[in-house]
Amino acid sequence: MKSFPIIALIVIVLAGGGYFLVTSMSEDSTPVEVASVDITELQQGLDETRADRARLETELSEAQARIEQLEADAAMADAQAEESSVAAEEPMDADSEEKEDADELSLNDIRAKLHDNAGARVQLKALSELMYADFLNGVELDAATKAEVRDLLAESYMETMALTRYGLQNDDTTWSDVRAWTLDERSILDEELRGRLDGDSYETWSEYAADIDARQLDGTLRNQIRALASGLTADNFETVMSVAVNEFRAEQIALEQSNELFTLEENVNYQLRAMDAMRAQLQGALSEDQFAELQNFLTFGENALNAQLAQAQR
Numbered sequence: 001m002k003s004f005p006i007i008a009l010i011v012i013v014l015a016g017g018g019y020f021l022v023t024s025m026s027e028d029s030t031p032v033e034v035a036s037v038d039i040t041e042l043q044q045g046l047d048e049t050r051a052d053r054a055r056l057e058t059e060l061s062e063a064q065a066r067i068e069q070l071e072a073d074a075a076m077a078d079a080q081a082e083e084s085s086v087a088a089e090e091p092m093d094a095d096s097e098e099k100e101d102a103d104e105l106s107l108n109d110i111r112a113k114l115h116d117n118a119g120a121r122v123q124l125k126a127l128s129e130l131m132y133a134d135f136l137n138g139v140e141l142d143a144a145t146k147a148e149v150r151d152l153l154a155e156s157y158m159e160t161m162a163l164t165r166y167g168l169q170n171d172d173t174t175w176s177d178v179r180a181w182t183l184d185e186r187s188i189l190d191e192e193l194r195g196r197l198d199g200d201s202y203e204t205w206s207e208y209a210a211d212i213d214a215r216q217l218d219g220t221l222r223n224q225i226r227a228l229a230s231g232l233t234a235d236n237f238e239t240v241m242s243v244a245v246n247e248f249r250a251e252q253i254a255l256e257q258s259n260e261l262f263t264l265e266e267n268v269n270y271q272l273r274a275m276d277a278m279r280a281q282l283q284g285a286l287s288e289d290q291f292a293e294l295q296n297f298l299t300f301g302e303n304a305l306n307a308q309l310a311q312a313q314r
Contacts, residue, residue, distance in 0.1 A: 106169065110162045121158070125150075128157035131219040135208040139201045148196055156189040167262045175266075179256040186212070213252065217245045228297040236290050243281050247274040268309045275301055 114120055129136065132153050141149065163181045167173040186209070193205055208215060221244050225237070232240060251270040260266060275298050282294055 107162065107166045110165050110169075111159070114158055114162055124158050124161060125154040127220075128154045130223060131157065131216045133219055134215055135205060138208070139197075139204050141197075141201060145196060149193065152189065152192050152196070156185060156192075159185050168264055168267075171261070173262045174259045175255040175262050176257065176259060178262050214245050214249050217248050221245065221248065224301070225297050228300050229293040231293040232290060236286060236293075239285065240278070240282060240294055243278050244274070247277040247281070250274075250277075264312050265309065268305045271305055272302060 114124070129150065136146070136150070136153075139146075160182055163185065164178060167178045167181070190205075190209065194202055197205060218241065222241060225232075225240060225244065229237075229240070248271070251274045255266065255270060278294070279298055283291060286294060
């Protein structure tokens with residue numbers, strides 16, 4: 001069986017940290033001749049200064065969130081590289097594999113490595129919270145219950161990642177196989193949440209879960225597009241998001257309903273196809289400068305995916 005690094009499908013791994021410059025304002029130390037300045041002008045200037053500061057504080061908060069996401073993605077990439085390097089160095093015991101149930105042992109081994117790798121565990125939990133952000137922000141739960149729910153979502157996401165990697169390691173696994181595994185895991189998660197959520201909160205979860213694939217795509221792509229195409233206007237950003245989610249999900253559905261083999265190559269290729277479709281749809285819909293912002297995301301994503309594929313094939 002081939003050995004692949006742990007990958008978060010749909011998540012384009014940002015290989016390096018990001019730096020954002022935020023301009024700060026300072027008090028003007030020049031004395032003001034109050035008698036010669038209209039009080040209305042002073043009040044207007046004060047209001048504008050306060051507004052500028054509020055805007056800058058918002059920008060700083062958003063920039064910090066982007067930095068934290070980039071750092072989390074970078075740490076995830078480091079954990080992937082370390083895990084891949086260790087796996088490549090570990091000798092395979094062919095006799096042992098023949099004596100044991102190789103499929104079950106392999107899956108259990110993957111689960112164990114995920115749980116034992118503290119860095120990967122932290123990063124996968126952070127990614128799960130991004131993916132489930134709409135749900136978590138849409139329910140009112142006490143602190144203890146919310147912590148339990150966060151842990152359940154993270155564990156379920158980790159199990160999905162283990163199944164995904166297990167599928168990548170087996171040459172005969174199809175996309176429909178992985179889809180079936182994912183739906184089984186979601187059924188288990190649904191039962192767990194049913195036992196912990198009150199009626200209204202569980203109803204919110206059910207509504208979220210009915211369109212969970214598109215919602216999770218939105219959760220992962222939104223942060224990447226916001227960070228890499230930060231110059232998009234608010235309206236254009238939402239237009240790009242709608243097209244991105246539709247195109248990525250359409251590619252997923254076509255594969256999930258097929259008997260195509262579940263390979264790293266096809267995981268990369270379908271994302272590249274989705275990006276090509278985004279480019280074709282939006283080239284005429286956005287102004288030249290706004291399309292250039294989108295290109296920042298598309299170019300970075302394509303380069304990152306192709307690099308990931310090249311590294312896995314070495």
